Amino acid sequence: MDAAEFRRRGKEMVDFVADYQENIEHRRVYPDVEPGYLRSMIPSEAPLEPESYEDVLRDVDRVIMPGVTHWLSPHFYAYYANSTSFPSILADLLSSGIGTIGFTWAANPACSELETVMLDWLGKMLQLPEDFLSETQGQGGGVIQGTASEATLMALLSARLKTVKCVQESDPQRSEADIISKLIAYTSEEAHSSVEKASIIGGVVIRMVPTDEHFSVRAETLEKMVAEDKATGYIPFFFCATLGTTPCCAFDKIDELGPICNAENIWMHIDAAYAGCAFICPEFRPLLNGVEFADSFSINPNKFLLVGFDCSAMWVKKSADLTRAFQMDPEYLKHEHQGSGWCNHLHQPYSTHKIHWGIPMARRFRSLKLWFVFRMYGLRGLQAFIRKHVELAKTFENLVRGDNNFEICAEVVMGLVCFRLKGSDELNKALLKQITRTGKIYLVPCKLRGRFVLRFVVCGRTTELRHIQEAWKHITELSSELLQNLFDHEGKEN
Amino acid sequence: MDAAEFRRRGKEMVDFVADYQENIEHRRVYPDVEPGYLRSMIPSEAPLEPESYEDVLRDVDRVIMPGVTHWLSPHFYAYYANSTSFPSILADLLSSGIGTIGFTWAANPACSELETVMLDWLGKMLQLPEDFLSETQGQGGGVIQGTASEATLMALLSARLKTVKCVQESDPQRSEADIISKLIAYTSEEAHSSVEKASIIGGVVIRMVPTDEHFSVRAETLEKMVAEDKATGYIPFFFCATLGTTPCCAFDKIDELGPICNAENIWMHIDAAYAGCAFICPEFRPLLNGVEFADSFSINPNKFLLVGFDCSAMWVKKSADLTRAFQMDPEYLKHEHQGSGWCNHLHQPYSTHKIHWGIPMARRFRSLKLWFVFRMYGLRGLQAFIRKHVELAKTFENLVRGDNNFEICAEVVMGLVCFRLKGSDELNKALLKQITRTGKIYLVPCKLRGRFVLRFVVCGRTTELRHIQEAWKHITELSSELLQNLFDHEGKEN
Structure with missing residues (x-):
């Protein structure tokens, strides 16, 4: 690939990234693949002769994307975020380009x-x-x-x-x-x-x-x-x-x-x-x-x-x-x-x-990333970003507190809300399993004082109030089903 | 910066990188700056309000580029290479973009x-x-x-x-x-x-x-x-x-x-x-x-x-x-x-x-980089790249061997040639100092059995025969000057 082709392919890749991020919320945030899914989708050894770039890019869509956990999705509430931004990506491209x-x-x-x-x-x-x-x-x-x-x-x-x-x-x-x-x-x-x-x-x-x-x-x-x-x-x-x-x-x-x-x-x-x-x-x-x-x-x-x-x-x-x-x-x-x-x-x-x-x-x-981000956002812009995430977490906390089936498990100071269904660890594990299998939102658990707890972290740069509300609606729908099943099951047993 | 602006700025950055690499051999490979040069060129704290992207990019040219050692230059013969390529840069951009x-x-x-x-x-x-x-x-x-x-x-x-x-x-x-x-x-x-x-x-x-x-x-x-x-x-x-x-x-x-x-x-x-x-x-x-x-x-x-x-x-x-x-x-x-x-x-x-x-x-x-590079070059393309570097190193070795002022200090197996002026360590240190100060090519020394030796590593993806010949010409010109000065100096002393 010479510089002329890089100009063309690079610009396509910029559009690919922009398209990806603009449409990311329509993707299933947690992938629906089983361990070992990838190996059979690609050859077992490197090609002898060069392949075309089109083939490689086609395989990004065919092989990679179905197996990606979409960290930048507004539906991603797991771990702590990869808090990236467009200026950071540009700085990283510059870093790769200077080499x-x-x-x-x-x-x-x-x-x-x-x-x-x-x-x-x-x-x-x-x-x-x-x-x-x-x-x-x-x-x-x-x-x-x-x-x-x-x-x-x-x-x-x-x-x-x-x-x-x-x-x-x-x-x-x-x-x-x-x-x-x-x-x-x-x-x-x-x-x-x-x-x-x-x-x-x-x-x-x-x-x-x-x-x-x-x-x-x-x-x-x-x-x-x-x-x-x-x-x-x-x-x-x-x-x-x-x-x-x-x-x-x-x-x-x-x-x-x-x-x-x-x-x-x-x-x-x-x-x-x-x-x-x-x-x-x-x-x-x-x-x-x-x-x-x-x-x-x-x-x-x-x-x-x-x-x-x-x-x-x-x-x-x-x-x-x-x-x-x-x-x-x-x-x-x-x-x-x-x-x-x-x-x-x-x-x-x-x-x-x-x-x-x-x-x-x-x-x-790597310092280029800091330089680009600090200058393109300014201190006030970065503060606003943090405050928005904390506010969204507070909103989620209030939604949890408003539902008598749930409890908050630790003080909400920043963007993380620890919560659980009142009840057994098994019930909460079952809820998380349903959330993960449905794949609409993604979160991970923790243990607090030995109890199984769900962690909800506001992660996305583009997460808005409506995403928080949708996530809560989704969680309560799944938990209602679970609780109903449990109730039916217990009813049968009695 | 929203996705629309990223599309524009990202494409500009792709061109920036392509321009940089296409014209890199005209840059001074080793920068002409003194330690501490950068601090006084930028503010001492982050801005409160966002700055324009134009300002940031202008400062890349004004502040960063004069202080960069250009590893991708065909005049770079130091350490071992950062052996990057356009497919690798594209894969890295994808990695940053997926996040x-x-x-x-x-x-x-x-x-x-x-x-x-x-x-x-x-x-x-x-x-x-x-x-x-x-x-x-x-x-x-x-x-x-x-x-x-x-x-x-x-x-x-x-x-x-x-x-x-x-x-x-x-x-x-x-x-x-x-x-x-x-x-x-x-x-x-x-x-x-x-x-x-x-x-x-x-x-x-x-x-x-x-x-x-x-x-x-x-x-x-x-x-x-x-x-x-x-x-x-x-x-x-x-x-x-x-x-x-x-x-x-x-x-x-x-x-x-x-x-x-x-x-x-x-x-x-x-x-x-x-x-x-x-x-x-x-x-x-x-x-x-x-x-x-x-x-x-x-x-x-x-x-x-x-x-x-x-x-x-x-x-x-x-x-x-x-x-x-x-x-x-x-x-x-x-x-x-x-x-x-x-x-x-x-x-x-x-x-x-x-x-x-x-x-x-x-x-x-990071595996995306391997995948893109293996497929875009194929095994044969990668082998050809390695063989070319080894051949260029052999060429350089022959040039050194053809000059009675110099000696080869270790067997040349791959892309590295260890050589020195016959004579004292001081003489060779003086030669390296002149090479570094002139900034046309960049190489670093090593010690072999206690002797100060120059390392010449073929590094650039775009290094060609003419660069090797130019580098050798430059080295012999500087060494001739040195040897002449030494001769004059000794003449005076006697």
């Missing part, structure tokens, strides 16, 4: 530098303490990770190294392996599974901290566990707080947890993947009070800020904590601007290259 | 399934043993990781868990921490720094294995080290072989190393990020002989198969080794197709979802 890979500064100066400045922009939108910004020429700054899982892992690994060094300072004979075997991490029992995964990768013990009636970790609970563990010879070193848990969007009390972590030399990382985006609205910002105690903090603009996946923003107070663990300088990555000369001059030792800030070395030019 | 995120099967069935089948296609193109394919309904299969670094890390972590379990089977009292403290990994002294990084993350000791005169790890060297380490109580558990090292594209002798690893219960991972792509050509496939002894294998189609970054293909013989370390099943990820019922039925327990196959949980729809 540069960022790792050292020299590999793509614009990529390293725009990323650093965009994380400052976003940090200011969130009113992060200056310690986390790189423009203040301190030790802090931001980086784009692929996912929140990677941000959590990087934080845990950095905390591990920092603690090992610290312990060895006072006890130089003690081996790294011995220290690591005594390290203990903490996170909420409601935290995302990636925190536990990070602890497994890091080879450290993790304890799940019980939450209060609002599903929040409280200071006294953590304090007690830390004291217990210290008494038995463990070394508490890492606490991952969650602002906006995956099951029910609960918020740990970081303003009371932070001082404990600081006093105990425990690295506090805050995973605010979804909810953190909403802190650009002043009315939500108080939930972030206490971030000044944190060592690292991350949010996923791809969940709630109109930026397409993948884009997880992470800030640290001391970038050296993050980078020194993995500082390796093979010859093929050296370049003349990495010396200390200019670094000291500009007071930006951390902004030269992002290679040591994450698990992978290389990176796409 | 689904893959993790569980249910999150996007098409994403999970196409990935599994594309890895089978590619595995067959490489003539991998059937153990590595998923269609054979055995225990093996493939997955797309973001980078080779992640593939290596996943392999090392899986090997770590497997060995811990194995040791504990015969010695149940022994703690995981104690076992991990005795684990020892091996890789070539020429291996990529990401292998050492993986060992640091995994908290295990790594030893660098010396290479022979071809920069290859040989069986007897590894065998000796393993014996030594076992004698002092260490547990050898992981060997990362490299096919196509980063400095000089050397090949470890996996056919003689594999049997040792198998005999010693050492997990053999093969990192063939760049060179592995060329194994789709029968004339290069013998270098992969011995892969049958490996536990895992990875190549980066984004380095040499016309697929844009990021796309690292990884295969394992026993997928359970990879997944059981990280198997976590929170309620919000459960779906009705993950039970053993259908899995047993289809004999595809590993193909349901890719969530436990990597560090991040979520993934872009």
Whole structure:
């Protein structure tokens, strides 16, 4: 395919994407396919000779689309969103088209530098303490990770190294392996599974901290566990707080947890993947009070800020904590601007290259997405988007509360409503099964205090009041049928 | 931006990309900017109100382009390539436009399934043993990781868990921490720094294995080290072989190393990020002989198969080794197709979802890039692309060999030529500095046996004979100047 054909096919693809998104609500949001559906629809090996582009595009419609879960549909209420937008797609196309890979500064100066400045922009939108910004020429700054899982892992690994060094300072004979075997991490029992995964990768013990009636970790609970563990010879070193848990969007009390972590030399990382985006609205910002105690903090603009996946923003107070663990300088990555000369001059030792800030070395030019979206929406536009989603969630909450068959299972703070039919888990599982099989809307469950609960997350950029109302109507129709069947069944049994 | 405006702007962006690539060779390949150049060119915070798209695009030209290292330029001869192509860019646009995120099967069935089948296609193109394919309904299969670094890390972590379990089977009292403290990994002294990084993350000791005169790890060297380490109580558990090292594209002798690893219960991972792509050509496939002894294998189609970054293909013989370390099943990820019922039925327990196959949980729809590229080029088209690059490298090698001032520093097997001016490291550093400052071509150095060497990698999809000849002419002009200055200087001193 030469540039001339790319011009033609590219424009067709732009129309394809626009058509897709404009008509997406008429598609069945959850696909009607069985596992293994695809293999038999395409050849078992690659073609020897080139095929025509028409054939490929025809197969997108024939093979791919029937098996897609339509995340951008207004009928999609599952997980948390892929909060993309047209400016984000354009930025991503530009990134693919330029095709540069960022790792050292020299590999793509614009990529390293725009990323650093965009994380400052976003940090200011969130009113992060200056310690986390790189423009203040301190030790802090931001980086784009692929996912929140990677941000959590990087934080845990950095905390591990920092603690090992610290312990060895006072006890130089003690081996790294011995220290690591005594390290203990903490996170909420409601935290995302990636925190536990990070602890497994890091080879450290993790304890799940019980939450209060609002599903929040409280200071006294953590304090007690830390004291217990210290008494038995463990070394508490890492606490991952969650602002906006995956099951029910609960918020740990970081303003009371932070001082404990600081006093105990425990690295506090805050995973605010979804909810953190909403802190650009002043009315939500108080939930972030206490971030000044944190060592690292991350949010996923791809969940709630109109930026397409993948884009997880992470800030640290001391970038050296993050980078020194993995500082390796093979010859093929050296370049003349990495010396200390200019670094000291500009007071930006951390902004030269992002290679040591994450698990992978290389990176796409993802900051373009932030730049395009921030500029095309403006802070006010992004705030309006968040507020609209929260308002729609409140509407759904009120619909649920107005129906005596249902109950709300957790406080509705942002775009997530946790609800269930009053009754057994089996009844609710049956309802979700019907919802999934019908395929008109898509949502996933969670467990809260052992009970099976349905999660309804406003996800779509184009979700409007009428979609919420339709979704509720659909849910109540299915539940009425279920309840009627149950009633009939019980009637027969009696 | 609504769909109508996206149609217009998207088509403009397609033209922007086409224009960029058509005219890229007239750009200075290495940018003429100083670190910190960008910050002062844009505001210090995000705008409150939306800006116009024209302003954003104007700033792409004004702010971004002057700071870009043009990886797609035919004058780019650094690192290894981002080997993208127009079909790959189209597939990526489709992926952005659909906006689904893959993790569980249910999150996007098409994403999970196409990935599994594309890895089978590619595995067959490489003539991998059937153990590595998923269609054979055995225990093996493939997955797309973001980078080779992640593939290596996943392999090392899986090997770590497997060995811990194995040791504990015969010695149940022994703690995981104690076992991990005795684990020892091996890789070539020429291996990529990401292998050492993986060992640091995994908290295990790594030893660098010396290479022979071809920069290859040989069986007897590894065998000796393993014996030594076992004698002092260490547990050898992981060997990362490299096919196509980063400095000089050397090949470890996996056919003689594999049997040792198998005999010693050492997990053999093969990192063939760049060179592995060329194994789709029968004339290069013998270098992969011995892969049958490996536990895992990875190549980066984004380095040499016309697929844009990021796309690292990884295969394992026993997928359970990879997944059981990280198997976590929170309620919000459960779906009705993950039970053993259908899995047993289809004999595809590993193909349901890719969530436990990597560090991040979520993934872009990257297999579309493979599908588009394989079909639009066909196997023959991809082979022709690889052969052309190898031929151009041979041409460059001959030019170097024809000039008595220069020497070739390693065997030229694929698209990389390692060369230097006969003389001191300082002389060669001065030459590279001139090349970088002039900015007409871009290459990076490496160290071979302690000597400073220049790496010339044929990277561009549009690189032709004339570019190679121009590059050589440019290099010899700069070196003549240097040598003349040196001669004049020495003349003065005498």
